[in-house]
Amino acid sequence: MKKFLVALLCGFILSVQGIVYGETVYTIGDTTGDWGMPAPYLHYSRGPGYVRMSLVFDSLLWKDRGGLVGLLAREWSYDKKGNAYIFTLRDNVRWHDGTPFTPDDVVFTFEYYKKYPYQFADISNIVKKVERLGQNKIKISLSYPYAPFLTNIAGTIPIIPRHIYKDIQNPLQFADPRCAIGTGPFILKTYDKASGLYIFEANKDYYLGNVRVDQLRIVKVNNQVIPSLLTSGQLDAAGIAPEMVPGLKEKGLNIIKSTYDWNAKLVFNHKRYPFSDVRFRKAVAYAIDRERIVKIALRGNGRVGSPGILSPDNPYYTEGLEEYRQDIEKSKELLSKVNYTKDITIIYAQNFDQCAQLIKEDLTRAGLKVTLKSMEQKTVDALINNWRFDIA
Structure with missing residues (x-):
């Protein structure tokens, strides 16, 4: 799918590592609610689902600012x-049910993921062989050189318990509470799909030491009541809309601003005409005023994106890419060559309503007939995954 990008301010984020010692319960508000069971095969395939799972399951490596x-x-x-790659494993690690963690669990995990691919990292063609070396080492041989192995695989895939998963033939259907037994800093105590409630309790035997809070709660909240819940102390953290920042600052709340490491994008269904035609996609790119989207929809709390996906403040950003600044006449010229006069439909998640309206205005100026359809994010994702859309 060809993607045209607008970088957004992702939100205001919480780092669990930054929680002050001594607090017993930490409550986070989330407007979506359910992100799936926090288990490797059952969490929803977006960042918040992965993050919840990573509280319960550890990988071989992780990343920090360094x-x-x-x-x-x-x-x-x-x-x-x-x-x-050769890894030396830590001693005295236990699964949440008390079973000792061993190198056999790691070997099993990689073999299991080759048979039943994990949604965030398919290793079936990358990993050639995994073997145990002595009491606390494993060796992972690759099929070919793969530079991002440490970050994209060793630092991403959750290690699963052999004694639980060895008899599971269909992990996508394995919803038994045992599916969420990991080695991570938190133990899952409550997951309520209907209400979107997650309750995690600290793993008192965590191998890296004391966990900073006794209980971590993630609750579903309405975006409009987030300010009052934060100021009243019912929430300790939550993502907030840009327009809420000044008022909450005045009330003394600590605002944590994220980096520009998340982007919103237009996704084209290139299995359908005219979206398969690069001239049409370029016409759309030239029609949209991304500066206006940042200014109006984000109240200035964002950055105009790059067609290279990465934000200009990213160290891996590539200079010299076509910026596609708004040029309605150029857009019209390209569209005249495509000669497409039917309506196009743009589907989008409800929180992008204002962005969608602005995009429709721009595309209408270029001569396109646009219908907008707002729906839940999960519905949008499902339609995209099944190629049942025009633009999303």
């Missing part, structure tokens, strides 16, 4: 000649 850090692995090295 780069890669060890979780279940305390040391790692690369064997260039053999194109393999």
Whole structure:
């Protein structure tokens, strides 16, 4: 799918590592609610679903501001000649049910994911072989050189317990409470799909030491009541809309501004004409005033995106890309070559309503007939995954 980008201010985020010691319960408000069971095969395939799962399950490595850090692995090295990574695992790690964690769990995890791919990292073609070396080491041999292995695989995939999953033939249907037994800092105590409630309790035997809160609660809330819940102390953290910032600052709340590491994008169904025609996609790009979207829909709390996906403040940003600044005449010229006069439908999640309205205005100026359809994010995702859309 060809993507045209507008970088947005993602929101205002909470880092669990930043919680002050001594607090017993920490409550986070979330406007979506349900992001799936926090287990590897059952969490919803977006960031919030993964984050909830990662509270329960640890990977071999993790990332902080300085780069890669060890979780279940305390040391790692690369064997260039053999194109393999060797990990030394931590001692005295236990699963939440008390079973000791061993290198066999890691070997099993990789073999299991090759058979039943994990949604955030398909290793079926990348990993050639996984073997145990002695009491606390494993060796992962790759099928070919793969530079992002440490971040995209070792630092992403959750290690699962062999003693629980070895007999599970259909992990997508495995919703038993045992599916959420991990080695992570929190133990899942409550998951209510209908209400979107998650309650995690601290893993008192966590191998990296004391967890900073006794209980972490994530509750579903209406966006409009977030300010009052924050100021009254019923919530400790929540994502807020840009227009809420000044009022909450005046009341003394701490506003945490995220980096520009998330983007909103238009996705084209290139299995349908005219969306398969690059001239049409360029016409849409030239029609949209992204500066206006940032100014109006985001109240200035965002940054105009890059067709290269990464924000200009990202160290990996590529200079010199076509910026597609608004040019209605150029858009009209390209559309005249495509010669498409039928209506097009743009589907979008409800929180993008104002962005969608602004985009429709711009595309209408270029001569397109546009219908907007607002729906829940999960419905949008499902339609995209099944190619049942024009533009999303």
